[in-house]
Amino acid sequence: MEQQSQFDIIIAGAGASGLSLMWFLLHSVKYKDSRILLVDRTLEPVNDKTWCFWDKSDMPFKDLIYHTWHSLEVAAHDKIFTEELLQYKYHCMRSVDYTAKMLRFLESKPNVTLLEANVQEFNPGDEIAEIVTSKGKFTAPWIFQSALKPPGLSRSKMDVSLMQHFMGWEIEAENPLFETDKATLMDFDVPQQNGVTFLYVLPFSETTALIEYTLFSGKILTDEQYEKGIRDYLLEKYGLVDGSYKINRKEKGIIPMEDREYPAWYCNRVLNIGTVGGLTKPSTGYTFTRIHRHSEEIVQALEQGNRPPDSKASSYRFRVYDMMLLYLLENHSATSITIFRELFKRNRFDRILQFLEEKTHPGQEIKIFSSLPYIPFFKAIWKTKHRILTGA
Ligand SMILES: Cc1cc2nc3c(=O)[nH]c(=O)nc-3n(C[C@H](O)[C@H](O)[C@H](O)COP(=O)(O)OP(=O)(O)OC[C@H]3O[C@@H](n4cnc5c(N)ncnc54)[C@H](O)[C@@H]3O)c2cc1C
Known part of the structure; x- marks a missing residue:
């Protein structure tokens, strides 16, 4: 059978933002039956990101929340501040659960085409844009992309380019150590020789937690340096020596912390979404909630027959x-x-x-x-x- 090459909408990148936009489109009266193409180099759900966010209102994917904390803690200069949240709750969602659920939902939709291919470039047009992939070229009036850095990015004014970089270990201890209702947002009481450094602790049960060694700096560390940071913390804070706990999973990440503005459009009719759309809050790295807000805005504009807004992530x-x-x-x-x-x-x-x-x-x-x-x-x-x- 010949492959269809024209769609109503193309989404390039099936990560947090691409799948969020898909979800909002398929819940919209106007677009639920549209011909939509979703392209990613892999459509296999992977447990490689733990997305945390806070929310006081109803959110679309709340059945996917993996754990919720009602108290937060911050430690700095040998003082610990702990507080119970009254308005918000701090939640986390695992990328594997999110992707698996979204893909199951998409597979049940006959109007959605899923394609595993490498995205190579986009070409603008007055009425339709084109995506070039390793498995062919496809066109649509609107393309939303989270796969490639926009070409205009290098021309944006920038004075500060830092990264939030981290390694996390999901560990399992033999004895109860953690308070399951309290997350440590930042513990700065660790050596600071490589830039602003803190530990982020997300307990999932009394014996399991994700421990992330995190830095805000301009230089990535070696794996050994992050690992040493986690090991030293486990020993110092919980008395855990190597071998007295299991490492069930590792997670690594780099999130941009830059003061430059990301261009809204990759080229005419191709809108940037997610991290490459500048949705990351520069001073904290939080992106997840902003992604869903952006998806909602895009779908609302399309439903009203308007161009997707090139709204700025922050005022x-x-x-x-x-x-x-x-x-x-x-x-x-x-x-x-x-x-x-x-x-x-x-x-x-x-x-x-x-x-x-x-x-x-x-x-x-x-x-x-x-x-x-x-x-x-x-x-x-x-x-x-x-x-x-x-x-x-
Ligand atoms: C480990 C980690 C943890 C994070 N934790 C948080 C958190 O707790 N809270 C928060 O708010 N933010 C967090 N973030 C930041 C942000 O929310 C995530 O990075 C989020 O996944 C961004 O969504 P996205 O859609 O822009 O990118 P992604 O989710 O990375 O999706 C991009 C997709 O594009 C695909 N792709 C890329 N290039 C190509 C190509 N050439 N061809 C085909 N496909 C391609 C990728 O396979 C991927 O599926 C975290 C980031 C990381 C890396």
């Missing part, structure tokens, strides 16, 4: 905050840790999450900033003024 105000924080993380790592400590010491955790989600109003933000050491922020404003004054 000007929040871009300026992110820029200041990135400047401090890159240039004043010790001060950054003091800022995190003061932030969590002097503000309710719910309010901090609301701020990180960019849902606070200016009055609440002034209160948050007035709880922090202000001289570093004046310095950051001075150093980033060329960006602040030109629209960030």
Whole structure:
């Protein structure tokens, strides 16, 4: 049978954003029966990412939540701050569960074509765009892509280019060690010689947890360095020596923390989504919730007969905050840790999450900033003024 080459919509990349957009399209009255092509180099669900996010309202995939924590902890300069969340809950979802469920759903749809192929490039057009893959060329009026870095990215203004890089071990101990309802967001009380470094601990049961050794810095470490960071922490914090626990799974990741703006469009009629669409919040790396919000916005615009919006992931105000924080993380790592400590010491955790989600109003933000050491922020404003004054 000859392969179909024209579609109503093409989605390139079947990760968090591609599958999210698929889900919203297939739940839309206008698009549920459209001919949609989904392309990825592999359509095999893999347990390689644990996505965490917080939410106080109903969310579409909540049956996929793997674990929820009601309390969070942050440690810095030998002080530990723990708080029970009142408005939000902190959840995690495993990429394997998300992908498997979405693909099962897609396989049941006769109007959806799934293609395992390498995406090579996109070609613009006035009415339709083209995707070039290792298994042929396909066209559609709209293509949404999360597979390739947009060509315009290298031309965006950028002063800070950091990475959030980490290795995590999902360990299983013989004896109960963890509080299952409390996640450690950041424990900075570890050696800091390679940049801002912290441990992130997500307990799934009293004996199992994901322990991530994480850095905000410009340089990736060797596997041995991340592993040593985890081992030392397990020993120091939980008294676990090598061999006294099992490592059930390893996870590694690099998330961009950059102050440049990502171009909305790859080329005419090809919209960037997900990480390559600039959906990552530069100062924290959180992307997952923003991805679903973006998918909803895209589908709403299409349903109304409009072009998908090239809306910015963050407003000007929040871009300026992110820029200041990135400047401090890159240039004043010790001060950054003091800022995190003061932030969590002097503000309710719910309010901090609301701020990180960019849902606070200016009055609440002034209160948050007035709880922090202000001289570093004046310095950051001075150093980033060329960006602040030109629209960030
Ligand atoms: C290990 C890890 C943990 C993370 N944890 C969190 C978290 O806790 N919370 C949070 O908010 N964010 C987190 N993030 C950041 C972000 O949410 C994820 O990276 C998320 O997966 C981004 O979605 P995406 O669709 O942009 O990219 P992806 O999910 O990576 O999807 C891109 C897809 O494109 C495919 N692809 C790429 N190139 C090609 C090509 N040339 N041809 C064909 N297919 C191609 C890939 O196979 C992949 O399936 C994490 C990131 C990583 C790496």
